[in-house]
Amino acid sequence: xxxxxxxxLSADFAHLADQVAAAERGGGTVIHVDVMDGHxxxxxxxxxxxxKSLRKATALPLxxxxxxxNPNEFIPAFADAGANWVSVHxxxxxxxxxxxQLIAHHGMKPGVVLNPATPVELLLEIxxxxxxxxxxxVNPGFGGQEFIPSSLKKIRRLxxxxxxxxxxxxxxxxGGVAHDTVAxxxxxxxxxxxxxxxxxxxxHPEQDARALLxxxxxAAGE
Numbered sequence: 336x337x338x339x340x341x342x343x344l345s346a347d348f349a350h351l352a353d354q355v356a357a358a359e360r361g362g363g364t365v366i367h368v369d370v371m372d373g374h375x376x377x378x379x380x381x382x383x384x385x386x387k388s389l390r391k392a393t394a395l396p397l398x399x400x401x402x403x404x405n406p407n408e409f410i411p412a413f414a415d416a417g418a419n420w421v422s423v424h425x426x427x428x429x430x431x432x433x434x435x436q437l438i439a440h441h442g443m444k445p446g447v448v449l450n451p452a453t454p455v456e457l458l459l460e461i462x463x464x465x466x467x468x469x470x471x472x473v474n475p476g477f478g479g480q481e482f483i484p485s486s487l488k489k490i491r492r493l494x495x496x497x498x499x500x501x502x503x504x505x506x507x508x509x510g511g512v513a514h515d516t517v518a519x520x521x522x523x524x525x526x527x528x529x530x531x532x533x534x535x536x537x538x539h540p541e542q543d544a545r546a547l548l549x550x551x552x553x554a555a556g557e
Contacts, residue, residue: 342531361544390417422446473510482511494524518554
């Protein structure tokens with residue numbers, strides 16, 4: 336089942352609760368929260384206080400994507416703030432197995448993220464532990480970037496591994512997901528579609544979320 340995860344990175348933060356509610360009416364089922372520290376990626380966004388406020392504004396699961404150094408230090412704070420899913424970058428974790436255990440220990444669903452230059456094979460040991468694998472289809476740090484086509488190979492490889500290993504992790508994709516790319520992404524095997532600019536960029540989140548989700552589901556044959 337294809338799901339749309341509106342990314343608040345492109346939302347109007349002065350009206351965040353209203354924007355999230357509009358995206359939910361348009362069919363968004365999980366809210367994607369991009370957390371950046373200015374070190375791991377060249378941008379600074381938000382932290383647990385905004386997640387805590389967002390938790391009061393929506394009943395949808397909050398998918399916190401930690402683009403930060405030393406994620407272990409912050410996982411308890413995101414749990415306290417009300418995060419439901421937490422994903423960490425393979426590239427940021429010296430002891431990835433331990434970090435994923437820590438996320439699960441705090442009652443959240445653990446995910447792992449791959450940057451565009453990181454191969455899928457590096458995840459083989461931890462795939463049984465994760466709820467989702469997030470494929471970055473742009474270099475992380477900023478919204479509105481162009482989709483990197485080689486990401487499709489990684490999505491297909493993850494779908495193949497999931498079948499071969501008999502696992503149930505979800506395949507998430509983030510970066511450049513829009514009307515011109517969404518069909519390829521879904522047909523490659525992704526089912527959790529993170530979209531920021533395509534949902535919030537034009538200022539019509541409800542109708543733009545609905546249109547993008549409809550295009551995705553049509554491509555998936557749903």
